[in-house]
Amino acid sequence: MNIKSWFRPFEKISRRHAALISGFWLVLLISFWFIGTSGAKKLFPPPALVWQGFKDLYNEGLVVHIFSSLWLCLQATTISIVFSLFFAYLSPIPAFKPVVKMLSRMRYLPLTGITFYLAMIVRDARTMQIWVLVVFMSLYFITSLMSVFKDIPQQELDHARSLQCSRWEVLWEVVIKGRLDYVIEVLRQNLAITWMMLVTVESILVAAGGLGVLIKNSDKFMNHGRIVALQIVILLVGLGIDWFLDFSRRTLFRYSKL
Amino acid sequence: MTYHETSDSILTVENLSVDYDGKKIIQNINFDEKDITRPNKIQGQSIAFVGRSGRGKSTLFRCLSGLEKPKTGKVLLPDMHKHQGEAYPPMKEVGEGDVGFVDQKYTLFRHKTVYQALQFAMRKQKLEKSEKHDKIMVHLRDWGLETVKDQYPNELSGGQRQRTAILEQVLSHTNYIIMDEPFSGLDVGNINNVKSAFKLINESHELNTVIFCTHDIELAVALAESLYVLGYPTLENGRLEPIGTLIKKYDLKSMGLAWHDQLTNRHYDVVEQVKQSILES
Known part of the structure; x- marks a missing residue:
């Protein structure tokens, strides 16, 4: 084992060595957590407190809250991806391009203003939660999808045209069918932001539960063990979704090498 | 090699010019390729375009394939949809999809x-x-x-x-296939594959035409029946006008240089002449 090579820029190392390096950092982090929180003064809650927080949360129905958050996320994501794809697929048509561009620019609008108007339209708080997320996510999805479509090389469009495709067929074959795998990738990249937004959005309706409600309550009572436990849970669920989406893309689209 | 040139055109380009954002890229492109027949043989044709980089070969190809609308002029091809019996089809302006286009990256x-x-x-x-x-x-x-x-x-x-x-x-x-630098970046085996493809296409239909450009002049001379040099024309003051146009045509059929399996000294003489034309334009 040549450890020196681990410190050489652009060095290719074996998978076993890569796992060893990751393992080393993980052990270092956990050790730092144990040692750093063992003294009288603590900047961070010790592992025992976090574990206790986790047990309390589990007993209070953590799993139900996780599913509540996932269900909210799924509903909002489904609506926003349909909405975003509809507009993004219109972007190659000159007559609609300004509308799609304007929607993309609206991501700079503060959410507070939007929630005020949404509150006047929707009937209940759960719908409000969904639509706040839909509005927020869609603007980012549209921006990312437009960027994906803009990056389609001219050669791909010309190739379809040279095979007697009408302009609508070019849109269908090259942009819609030819970039389906990118939709999952865009979803994957933007879902990280959405997942973080959950905390804010779920605080709109406490009765509906969810990870956001749990973390808000824990924060109110300064229960740091629970807060860190929840943060770890949110991180792990987020990473799980990320892995699932990446796995789905690679499984459903064999040609996808992003 | 015996052949007969008919009066029917397989490809006519009239006064073609293209501008991008007001900048002229190519201008005054005029040529007419006639259908030819060879005894006991189905014979399509290969037309080569050579020239230095940036002289407008790709722009010309986009026009020939109907992917780009020229600022002036037109590209005419036989209208195969109106082909009836023995009569030669009437000519029509090229449209999207009338001509196959294979780019140098072999996009799929x-x-x-x-x-x-x-x-x-x-x-x-x-x-x-x-x-x-x-x-x-x-x-x-x-x-x-x-x-x-x-x-x-x-x-x-x-x-x-x-x-x-x-x-x-x-x-x-499509009877017409345009290939933009089909030999670029290929190894010897793949170059042979493309050469075989040219032969397969040309020998499968009388009107099949391969139009290609390459920086390999020997290959162009070996494969084409007509070879055009695209470059910058020389002005009266001796300077080059930076707008691509056709500088010279080599009719390799009439020169007796088409359809040879091996290159002869005469071929190599033409290769040198073509190189000289390219360098001067």
């Missing part, structure tokens, strides 16, 4: 396997599904692609990609 649909891509290329042909399948399978065998028929472009080697891209255009039933 990234979401279609080789078989699906060929099936798509044949979608407008009035054949039964089984007939299309049989035709695709015959071509896959002839072009050495049978074993990769269910693979996607990202799973193909460079040579397989290139053959698929050409075959797609062959099967889409």
Whole structure:
């Protein structure tokens, strides 16, 4: 084992060595957590407190809250991806391009203003939660999808045209069918932001539960063990979704090498 | 080599010019290629364009394939949809899809396997599904692609990609195929594959025409029946006017240099002349 090579820029190392390096950092982090929180003064809650927080949360129905958050996320994501794809697929048509561009620019609008108007339209708080997320996510999805479509090389469009495709067929074959795998990738990249937004959005309706409600309550009572436990849970669920989406893309689209 | 030049045109370009954002790229492009016949042989044609980089070859090709609208002038081809009996089809202006186009990267649909891509290329042909399948399978065998028929472009080697891209255009039933630098970045084996593809295309229909550009002058002289040098014209003050146009035509048929299996000294003389024309423009 040549450890020196681990410190050489652009060095290719074996998978076993890569796992060893990751393992080393993980052990270092956990050790730092144990040692750093063992003294009288603590900047961070010790592992025992976090574990206790986790047990309390589990007993209070953590799993139900996780599913509540996932269900909210799924509903909002489904609506926003349909909405975003509809507009993004219109972007190659000159007559609609300004509308799609304007929607993309609206991501700079503060959410507070939007929630005020949404509150006047929707009937209940759960719908409000969904639509706040839909509005927020869609603007980012549209921006990312437009960027994906803009990056389609001219050669791909010309190739379809040279095979007697009408302009609508070019849109269908090259942009819609030819970039389906990118939709999952865009979803994957933007879902990280959405997942973080959950905390804010779920605080709109406490009765509906969810990870956001749990973390808000824990924060109110300064229960740091629970807060860190929840943060770890949110991180792990987020990473799980990320892995699932990446796995789905690679499984459903064999040609996808992003 | 005996041949007969008919009075019918296979490709006519009249006063073609293209501007991008007010900047002229090519201008005054005029040429007319006639149909030729050879005794006891089906003979399509290959037309080569050579010239230094940036002289407008790709722009000209986009116009010839109907992908780009010229600022002035027109490109005329025989209208195969109005082809009836023995009569030569009337000429029409080129439109999108009338001419197959193979770019130097051999672009394919990234979401279609080789078989699906060929099936798509044949979608407008009035054949039964089984007939299309049989035709695709015959071509896959002839072009050495049978074993990769269910693979996607990202799973193909460079040579397989290139053959698929050409075959797609062959099967889409266009008589005209434009290839933008088909030999660029290919190894000796793949160059031979493309040369064989030229032969297969030319010998399968009387009106099949391959139009290509290359920086390999020997290959251009070896494969083409007509060779055009595209470059900058020399002004009266001796300077070059930076707008691409046709500088010179070499009719390799009438020079007795077309359809040879091996290059002769006369071919090499022409190669030198072509190189000189390119350097001067």
